[in-house]
Amino acid sequence: MTDTLDRAPAPERGAARPGLAGRLLGHQLLWPVLAIIVMLVIDVIANPSFLDVRIQDGHLYGNVIDIARNSAPVMLVALGMTLVIATRGIDLSVGAVAAIAAAVACTRIVESADEGAASATILASTTALAVCVLLGVWNGFLVSVLGIQPIIATLVLMVAGRGLAMLITDGQITTPTNDTFSNLASGFVLGLPIAFLIALGMVALTAVLTRRTALGMLIEAVGINPDASRLAGVRARTITWTVYVFGAVCAGLAGLIIAANTNSVNANSLGLWIELDAILAVVIGGTALTGGRFSLAGTVVGALLIATLVRTIPSIGIPSEANYLFKAFVVILVCLLQSPRARAALRVRGRRGAQPKAVAA
Amino acid sequence: MVKKTVTAASMLLVSVAALAGCSDSDASGDDDKIVMGFAQVGAESGWRTANTESIKESAEEAGFELKFSDAQGKQENQIKAIRSFIQQKVDVIAFSPVVETGWDAVLQEAKRANIPVILTDRAVDSEDTSLYETFLGSDFVLEGEKAGEWLVENAADSDVDGDGDINVVQLEGTTGAAPAIDRAEGFASAIAADPAIEVTASQTGDFTRDGGKQVMESFLNSEDGIDVVFAHNDDMGLGAIEAIEAAGLEPGVDVKIITVDAVHDGMEALAEGKINFIVECNPLLGPQLMELAEQVLDDEEVPERVVTEETTFTQEQAIEVLPDRKY
Numbered sequence: 031m032t033d034t035l036d037r038a039p040a041p042e043r044g045a046a047r048p049g050l051a052g053r054l055l056g057h058q059l060l061w062p063v064l065a066i067i068v069m070l071v072i073d074v075i076a077n078p079s080f081l082d083v084r085i086q087d088g089h090l091y092g093n094v095i096d097i098a099r100n101s102a103p104v105m106l107v108a109l110g111m112t113l114v115i116a117t118r119g120i121d122l123s124v125g126a127v128a129a130i131a132a133a134v135a136c137t138r139i140v141e142s143a144d145e146g147a148a149s150a151t152i153l154a155s156t157t158a159l160a161v162c163v164l165l166g167v168w169n170g171f172l173v174s175v176l177g178i179q180p181i182i183a184t185l186v187l188m189v190a191g192r193g194l195a196m197l198i199t200d201g202q203i204t205t206p207t208n209d210t211f212s213n214l215a216s217g218f219v220l221g222l223p224i225a226f227l228i229a230l231g232m233v234a235l236t237a238v239l240t241r242r243t244a245l246g247m248l249i250e251a252v253g254i255n256p257d258a259s260r261l262a263g264v265r266a267r268t269i270t271w272t273v274y275v276f277g278a279v280c281a282g283l284a285g286l287i288i289a290a291n292t293n294s295v296n297a298n299s300l301g302l303w304i305e306l307d308a309i310l311a312v313v314i315g316g317t318a319l320t321g322g323r324f325s326l327a328g329t330v331v332g333a334l335l336i337a338t339l340v341r342t343i344p345s346i347g348i349p350s351e352a353n354y355l356f357k358a359f360v361v362i363l364v365c366l367l368q369s370p371r372a373r374a375a376l377r378v379r380g381r382r383g384a385q386p387k388a389v390a391a
Numbered sequence: 392m393v394k395k396t397v398t399a400a401s402m403l404l405v406s407v408a409a410l411a412g413c414s415d416s417d418a419s420g421d422d423d424k425i426v427m428g429f430a431q432v433g434a435e436s437g438w439r440t441a442n443t444e445s446i447k448e449s450a451e452e453a454g455f456e457l458k459f460s461d462a463q464g465k466q467e468n469q470i471k472a473i474r475s476f477i478q479q480k481v482d483v484i485a486f487s488p489v490v491e492t493g494w495d496a497v498l499q500e501a502k503r504a505n506i507p508v509i510l511t512d513r514a515v516d517s518e519d520t521s522l523y524e525t526f527l528g529s530d531f532v533l534e535g536e537k538a539g540e541w542l543v544e545n546a547a548d549s550d551v552d553g554d555g556d557i558n559v560v561q562l563e564g565t566t567g568a569a570p571a572i573d574r575a576e577g578f579a580s581a582i583a584a585d586p587a588i589e590v591t592a593s594q595t596g597d598f599t600r601d602g603g604k605q606v607m608e609s610f611l612n613s614e615d616g617i618d619v620v621f622a623h624n625d626d627m628g629l630g631a632i633e634a635i636e637a638a639g640l641e642p643g644v645d646v647k648i649i650t651v652d653a654v655h656d657g658m659e660a661l662a663e664g665k666i667n668f669i670v671e672c673n674p675l676l677g678p679q680l681m682e683l684a685e686q687v688l689d690d691e692e693v694p695e696r697v698v699t700e701e702t703t704f705t706q707e708q709a710i711e712v713l714p715d716r717k718y
Contacts, residue, residue: 076613077612077613079612080612080613086637086638086639087639091637091638091639092612093609093612093613096608096609096612100605100608201440202440203600203626203656205656216633216637288601291601291604291633292600292601292604292629292630292633293633294600294629294656296599296600296626299597299598299599299601300601340605341605341609343594344592344594344606344609344610344613345609345612345613347592347594349593350563350566350593350594350595351566351567353566353594353595
């Protein structure tokens with residue numbers, strides 16, 4: 031699985047480690063995975079039954095299942111973001127796009143003739159995702175055709191999009207009553223949460239499309255140098271355009287799941303700041319913000335790390351006033367551990383403390 | 392060249408807007424009608440929309456001419472609106488400040504122009520209280536107390552698992568927001584009357600359904616014997632209901648739920664028996680506002696702080712009043 035999703039990581043400079051242990055130690059996902067494990071251990075110490083999973087109404091129920099389920103929106107948004115970042119871009123509008131998708135879907139369901147019908151959900155969700163395609167086309171147009179800096183180009187929709195979502199919902203919290211829609215977030219198949227399966231399915235699809243074809247390499251080529259790749263015959267503009275559309279569709283799916291989770295859409299708060307969580311997941315996963323390299327497996331781990339963190343905060347009883355601080359502390363710790371330079375600095379210091387002579391010699 | 396054209400065009404627009412503003416105030420030249428300028432925060436929730444509707448309706452009923460401005464959640468828009476009210480020489484200005492600070496300069500201008508200012512819903516943080524006549528709004532501490540008092544009175548029924556202790560989990564509003572701080576404080580002081588009642592866990596759900604649901608999911612897994620949920624607004628309570636149902640428990644029966652606000656969806660859940668008690672946070676302060684404005688303009692003494700008339704709802708009362716609720 032890891033092989034399909036992830037390329038062999040670039041070996042650490044100056045450290046030739048052929049063995050399995052060495053490969054593991056040098057792997058960029060080691061630290062985020064360790065961070066998840068450490069957090070789970072802390073959770074279990076605080077609350078011994080934390081990892082318990084039981085059968086409830088025919089499906090699995092427990093903290094771990096909740097973490098998987100709640101990680102789905104960030105995972106989807108981060109998935110789209112990974113490809114956008116790989117082309118050296120960034121998409122700040124994903125939160126607003128999620129809100130628009132949710133707003134479109136919920137208002138369509140409420141307005142449909144038979145509010146509870148499965149067909150209403152299918153129709154509404156399709157419409158919502160079609161709208162997302164248009165929004166992605168808009169972002170891609172600004173970036174790839176007009177050549178506007180991605181951070182500015184997507185800022186337009188980030189600001190305007192929420193207004194658009196408010197307009198669609200009339201500024202009200204819209205609450206559809208539809209079991210099919212609700213199942214998007216709260217439903218289970220074979221005991222597993224549907225939301226998580228949707229997210230994993232999208233990741234798998236993307237992995238096949240980018241790693242089993244040349245697409246992934248082309249995306250990376252554009253990220254390394256758009257001009258050079260264009261001169262080499264890569265359709266840089268089309269590729270850039272496509273990743274923004276893909277990013278918007280992923281954000282739209284995430285928006286649908288968030289709305290389905292509470293059977294409501296609040297255009298003000300839905301998906302607020304999810305772009306930052308997504309960028310964080312991507313970066314923790316080892317995709318460079320400078321583009322040219324991406325890791326889908328890393329993004330999955332990053333999203334799981336964020337979901338675990340979000341669950342750990344109330345579970346071990348961090349007070350509300352301190353929870354952002356706690357989150358920032360964990361994030362900076364993971365980032366520092368991941369940075370070869372920071373690790374090297376720590377190592378040198380440690381050696382110096384133990385054997386001062388060795389350094390002098 | 393292009394720049395100049397754009398500048399000229401925008402200046403033209405501004406002057407047209409100004410002219411339109413002038414003609415508006417000229418039209419209201421007949422002096423017997425009171426002109427009120429109202430600068431609203433925005434339209435961020437159903438609560439706020441109901442608040443706006445109430446002010447518009449009661450202005451019409453009271454025979455006021457209302458100049459309404461929506462700040463879309465931005466302080467600079469609100470300051471601009473207040474300045475334009477001053478220029479239009481309205482009789483009285485009312486507004487719900489977006490944030491607490493930074494109002495001294497514009498309120499000073501209003502004072503110099505001899506236009507009285509009434510704050511609604513939210514307070515400003517200014518040392519000079521002479522800048523405004525009065526503040527009309529909810530007492531959030533009192534709301535928390537009402538919620539706590541109901542729990543103390545119904546302590547026997549609320550001990551769901553019958554172990555003698557009543558374990559309360561609290562879903563807080565946005566950290567640092569006045570309603571969140573004050574409601575928690577009021578609730579804590581009220582439940583101090585009964586040593587069996589204890590808040591065992593408390594975490595912010597950001598006033599949203601999604602936040603309320605995720606925090607409640609976690610509490611259901613980490614806390615033993617939860618008897619009561621106290622949510623700082625209806626939306627978080629509605630999120631908690633979903634989490635409780637997903638855990639295979641019956642909200643309102645296996646876990647008692649107390650919330651604040653009384654918006655429509657919350658009242659429906661109360662009528663269905665999924666919520667046990669709601670403390671109202673009343674957005675319909677239009678009639679009181681008009682009354683206060685008239686008193687201020689007649690040079691009557693008004694108290695510095697006027698609390699909105701608010702009530703509480705039990706499940707029976709919710710069924711009764713639900714058909715007539717405006718929001």
